[in-house]
Amino acid sequence: MNRFYRLLSVVMGLSLTLLCGGVFAQNLLTNGSFELDPNGTPYPNNGGADSRSGWRFFAVAGADGSATVSSAAATDGSVGIELVRFSTGLGDSALDKDTGAAREIIPKSMRTYKVLVDVKDGGFFGGSPIFAIGAQFADGSFNRGKAFDPSSAFETIGISVLSDNQGAMSTRMEVPDGSHSVLLDNVRAFDTTDSGNRVVNPGFENSASRILTWRTYSLNPGEMEFTLDSDAHSGSRAVKIERTFASSGADNDAAMDLWDDRVAVIPGEIIQLSFWAKKVSGDEFMRVFPKVVQFDADYQVVRENLWFYDEPVEDAYRYFDHTVGMTADTRYVSVSFMVGNTSGADRHVGAYLVDDISVSHAQNAISNPSFEQFANEDPLQILANSKGWRFFAVGGASGSATARSAAATDGAVGIELVRDAVEGGDSALDRDDGQMRIPIPSDDRIYKFLVDVKDGGLYGGSDLFYIGSQILGGAGTSNVDNVFDPGEQFETAGVCAGSGTDGQGSVRMDFREGSANRSAFLDNVRMFDVQRKNRMVNGGFENSATRPLNWRTYSLNAGEMLFEMVNDAHSGSRALRIERTFDGEGNNDAAADLEPIRVVVIGGETLTLRFSAKKVSGDDDARPFVSLAQFDAGGAWLGGELQHNINTANPGTGAFETFSFVITTDPNTRFLNIGLRVGNAQGSDRHVGAYIFDDIEIIQNQAPAFNAAAIDPANPTEMDILRINTEGFTDGDSDGEGYLYQWKKNGSPISGATNPKLTSLSFDGGDTITCEVTACDGIEEGNTIETSPVTIQGTGVSDWMSY
Numbered sequence: 001m002n003r004f005y006r007l008l009s010v011v012m013g014l015s016l017t018l019l020c021g022g023v024f025a026q027n028l029l030t031n032g033s034f035e036l037d038p039n040g041t042p043y044p045n046n047g048g049a050d051s052r053s054g055w056r057f058f059a060v061a062g063a064d065g066s067a068t069v070s071s072a073a074a075t076d077g078s079v080g081i082e083l084v085r086f087s088t089g090l091g092d093s094a095l096d097k098d099t100g101a102a103r104e105i106i107p108k109s110m111r112t113y114k115v116l117v118d119v120k121d122g123g124f125f126g127g128s129p130i131f132a133i134g135a136q137f138a139d140g141s142f143n144r145g146k147a148f149d150p151s152s153a154f155e156t157i158g159i160s161v162l163s164d165n166q167g168a169m170s171t172r173m174e175v176p177d178g179s180h181s182v183l184l185d186n187v188r189a190f191d192t193t194d195s196g197n198r199v200v201n202p203g204f205e206n207s208a209s210r211i212l213t214w215r216t217y218s219l220n221p222g223e224m225e226f227t228l229d230s231d232a233h234s235g236s237r238a239v240k241i242e243r244t245f246a247s248s249g250a251d252n253d254a255a256m257d258l259w260d261d262r263v264a265v266i267p268g269e270i271i272q273l274s275f276w277a278k279k280v281s282g283d284e285f286m287r288v289f290p291k292v293v294q295f296d297a298d299y300q301v302v303r304e305n306l307w308f309y310d311e312p313v314e315d316a317y318r319y320f321d322h323t324v325g326m327t328a329d330t331r332y333v334s335v336s337f338m339v340g341n342t343s344g345a346d347r348h349v350g351a352y353l354v355d356d357i358s359v360s361h362a363q364n365a366i367s368n369p370s371f372e373q374f375a376n377e378d379p380l381q382i383l384a385n386s387k388g389w390r391f392f393a394v395g396g397a398s399g400s401a402t403a404r405s406a407a408a409t410d411g412a413v414g415i416e417l418v419r420d421a422v423e424g425g426d427s428a429l430d431r432d433d434g435q436m437r438i439p440i441p442s443d444d445r446i447y448k449f450l451v452d453v454k455d456g457g458l459y460g461g462s463d464l465f466y467i468g469s470q471i472l473g474g475a476g477t478s479n480v481d482n483v484f485d486p487g488e489q490f491e492t493a494g495v496c497a498g499s500g501t502d503g504q505g506s507v508r509m510d511f512r513e514g515s516a517n518r519s520a521f522l523d524n525v526r527m528f529d530v531q532r533k534n535r536m537v538n539g540g541f542e543n544s545a546t547r548p549l550n551w552r553t554y555s556l557n558a559g560e561m562l563f564e565m566v567n568d569a570h571s572g573s574r575a576l577r578i579e580r581t582f583d584g585e586g587n588n589d590a591a592a593d594l595e596p597i598r599v600v601v602i603g604g605e606t607l608t609l610r611f612s613a614k615k616v617s618g619d620d621d622a623r624p625f626v627s628l629a630q631f632d633a634g635g636a637w638l639g640g641e642l643q644h645n646i647n648t649a650n651p652g653t654g655a656f657e658t659f660s661f662v663i664t665t666d667p668n669t670r671f672l673n674i675g676l677r678v679g680n681a682q683g684s685d686r687h688v689g690a691y692i693f694d695d696i697e698i699i700q701n702q703a704p705a706f707n708a709a710a711i712d713p714a715n716p717t718e719m720d721i722l723r724i725n726t727e728g729f730t731d732g733d734s735d736g737e738g739y740l741y742q743w744k745k746n747g748s749p750i751s752g753a754t755n756p757k758l759t760s761l762s763f764d765g766g767d768t769i770t771c772e773v774t775a776c777d778g779i780e781e782g783n784t785i786e787t788s789p790v791t792i793q794g795t796g797v798s799d800w801m802s803y
Contacts, residue, residue: 020685027188028104028113029097030054030721030757033076034069034185039407043067043081043095054721054759056099061091065175075118075154076288080185085175089222093781095175095184098136100724104189105756109736109778111193112264116158121150122181131182132174135156135189138166142528145172146261150182155207158214160198162331163581165736170788190629197358198263202239204355212237213261217254221277224254224339233317233355240280241288242351243339255291256329257336262295263328263359264278265333268441270529272362273335274321275354282350288339290322294330302329305611307435307574317355321367325440328373337360365447365527365576366431370410374403380415388434395425399511407521409490414523416456419511428510429522438505438527447598448530448537449507450494456519465520466510467493482550482597486520489723494550494651496535498600498670521745532700535599539696541565541574550574552595556625561590570612570656570694572604576614578624579690580678591627591675592693599633599698606664606733609674609698613658624678628663631671638666641675656694662702662732672698690738702732704782709773711790718765722758724787726774735777738775742772765794 004639045056045066057067074078076241077349085093097103106113112745115135134145144161163169173184199214199574200206209228216226225242232238239242241256265271277288294303305324326333337353350685362623368388374380380391391401399419407414419427430435440447447690451467465484471503480497499505507525511518537543546565553563569575576593583636599606628642665672676693707728714720720742729737743753763769770789775782 004355025756026752028106028191028755029187029189030104030171031759032187032189032322034079034081035077035761036759037069037079039069041069043069052719053758054102054228055097056102057095059085059091059093059743063093065067065093065394067095070183073185076186080118082124082183083173083175084124084180084181085658086179092174092176094172096136096170096172096607098170098172098781101721103138103168104703105172105189105723106163106169107736107738107776107778108165109738110165110266110780111163111191111736112266113161113163113169113189113216114158114196114198115161115189115561115687115764116156116187116200117151117171117184118154118156118186118368119148119171119173119182119184120154121152122183123152124181130176130178130180132172132176133159134172134174135159135161135169136172138168144538149210151207154183154185155212156201158200159261160192160200160264160332162266163406169328174378178416181557184694192360192523193266194361195363197360198265199258199357199359200355200360200706201259203232203235203543204239208237212257214239215260216256218683219254219766226256229353231278231353233278235355237681238353238355240351240353241337241339242280243282243349244351255336257291258334259293259763260338262299262332262334265294266361267326267330268445268529269530270323270325270362270438270440271333272321272323272360273358273453274319275318275357276317276339277318278353280351280353280749281316282339283348286339286348286352287351288337288352288354289400290320291336291338292322292324293334293336294327295332295334296329296330299332305699306437309669310731313803317353319373323362323365323438325365326442333359355768365505365529366525367438369525370523371406371413371415372411373408374413376403376405376413376756378403386429388436389429390431390436393425393427397425397427397511399427401429404521407523410524414452414521416458416519417509417511418458418519420517426510426700428508430506430508430510432506436506436509438481438504443533444602445499446496446535446602446789447499447505448494448496448528448535448690450524450526450537451507451509451522452490452492452787453484453486453491453509453520453522455488456521458519459517465493466508466511470704475747477670478595486650487544487546489545490521490523491545491549492538494537494543495597496530496600513663534697534699536698537597538698539698540572540694541569541576542572545574548592550594550597551576553592555590557590563592566690566692568614570614570658570692570768575692575694575730576676577690578676578693578711579617580677580688581623583688591677593675594673597688598673599697601665601669601672603665603667603669605700606662608659608660608662608699608702609699610658610695610699611676611693612652612656612658612695614692614694616690616692618678618691622678622687622689624676624693625693627675627677628660629673629675630666630669632668633670635671638668656692658695696763699761701735701777701779701781702735703780704729704731704735704775704777706730706773706775706783709771709785709787710770711769712788714790715792716769718760718792720760720788722769724756724771726773729775731777735779738776738778740774740781742778744770744772748759763792765792767792 059065068082069079069143070082132147148157206212218224227240229240293305373387393399402416403413404416479624480495484493525558543549550573555561564577566577630638743750768789772786
């Protein structure tokens, strides 16, 4: 292929982020901008994958048409596609990837995708009233499409779609009726499962003349008006929502929503809704308020969340965000925006601008976690508000919670929490009130709560600071606390907690009765669903520079076991050194364990315990070993301990080794205590020696593996699209199959080449190509295999006119 022509093309997806299970911020579609062929190239109408382009064109069942590479259709690069349907009979004229080699390889698990295309009327037949875009998966499940009437200017349309377990996807653009033509370009699909905005037209930039994707309606005509406005938070457009007259009753429903273009979600996940809003007109009671409606696979409503705000939004853009847990049945959500008064019943007149709407996977289940919606020196009030936090002092205590720049670890401000009186009661900051609670999935799940905290210095020390979870409906584990003595530097404290069935959660930081006059700085409060992730709060010993927070260190014979934080770490910058100082038997128990803050589990589940250890000193019989004690929901010990001695290997001095054990908990187990010790292989005669421990994990997952990876075709030419074939994927707990990819040319990584396909834009004749492939189950990475090399056939100077 002509080198000069390929240099004219624009390579999509220049920035990317790799996470296990998917590729984000990068186009998953091979040749999405049609740059592999020059202007004027017709796609063959044969119903098969085109080896040059990676697309299939067909016109069937009485229809006729064409798909031609055209510079007039370009919005990204030098060319796009003119898609034409010539006849008025039945059948489609379509461009898609729904055949063997043209399909895109995706992880074999439930994931969300966003598919977009730039399109305008081709003008060939005077207009194209029906153009459709769709996403199709290998067995036909969860297929989704959208019909669209193109305009005379390029606009961006798309869909949000959920895949299940197929490992292949297609996009499709078609003209299903009549004689019409369209120009299209820049077809892209993004994996939005773990990051990325799933809304198709979030900032109203997809069209200069109309509000694409969003449905606008008013049951009383003219009661609510929706218009594009140039006063935008970002970009050039926002939507103005204006209520034109006051009314009450059930017949005045009016909103802007995604009812017809719902957003795909993963069952059980927590999503984040965020947006910017600005008040344009109206009295002091005028509000904007959002709603999230959840739907099952049959598009039946399963849950709704609606937020009303107590304080008004003034005449400047303000950020709002909320987190919402999806039920086990939820597959799609609609988001809607309304304006009215505080309660939403009597409808006050006025207008708001709304912009930059986002629905994404919540990296942190807590909204406004770093208090950035408060200005420096803002006091927090005793009420539920749109900024998500409540302060209160009760039972004879007094105090305050104030945003302070001195308390910041993430952003511009944190919170100074103060307790001023000693007469009893609490001084607390929490989310345990109405709309501030965190809607979470209504089933038994595990969460981890963390906060950065240090002594505030106002009263010379804060020896009783609490961080706790409060999850309504929890059976025996609804409230879990960590009592903590803050140090002079910021450290990260936290708890692991289980949920129940109520579907609401909260987090609380406080000074309680008996804690006297105290103050603390805190920031960066976070909550993670760790059902299938590491549940350890401080498994890598990074939460403090001076002490092993969350771990209890003890020795029944004083001095028999020594514990020290060291910088010689398996990963990160810190680890824990444990040294047994003398040999002996009897009542000499000594360990570092989690007795203060145990790990929460679900009875009967299978877990993997991993840790890394490095021998520092000791004879051949000195070993590291771990123990696990199980407790029920009431905290009662269930008897016995699971001991894992390192008998099969003696970690040599100078190198870390990683050990892994699979355990199944007792049906009545709710908490686990993990102990780290040094001794001999049996753990009775205590041999002297020292080990460094790091990266302790307790996770409900077994790492995946696979046997082989190869490049197809094995003898490629300069015109071929290369793809990866894999074999022998295994996963002990049957998670979805997925891989991470890194293509190499002549031994060096190709920037941005992390898809399972590689186009001829990335190589020439004579180049040697390989690919590193890593197994991934959507939770963690497994083994890596580098393919055997293939050499591109050709001289590197061939002319595209030859084909």
